[in-house]
Amino acid sequence: FELVTITASSACRALSSTKDIAANLQAQPRDVDLGNIYNVPFDQDGDVVQINVRANADGTLQNFQIDVNFDDSVIRATACDTGADWSGIWTCTINDPPNVVTV
Secondary structure (H helix, E strand, O other), X not given: OOOEEEXXXXXXXOOEEEXXXXXXXXXXXXXXXXXOOOOOOOEEEOOEEEOOEEEXXXXXXXXXXXXXXXXXXXXXXXXXXXXXXXXXXXXXXXXXXOOEEEO
């Protein structure tokens, strides 16, 4: 990931400011997004990277399936867990095939 530089300038006076930010997407209605809402998209602690999956159902969600594909020569899925705000039935399949996590 790379930070995005945002620059704001005044048209009336010689004022300008620049800030580097981590550009993250928020899932739109009936959409899914991977990564954190704020700061860098993915947290890394040593060799472990946590990838959050966030869905915006825009109403009552009856069922879903999300396949996350990745380069298995670089990443190996080792676990799946629900977030603290998930209360429904949930299953996750990892490494079947080795480059896919299915939620």
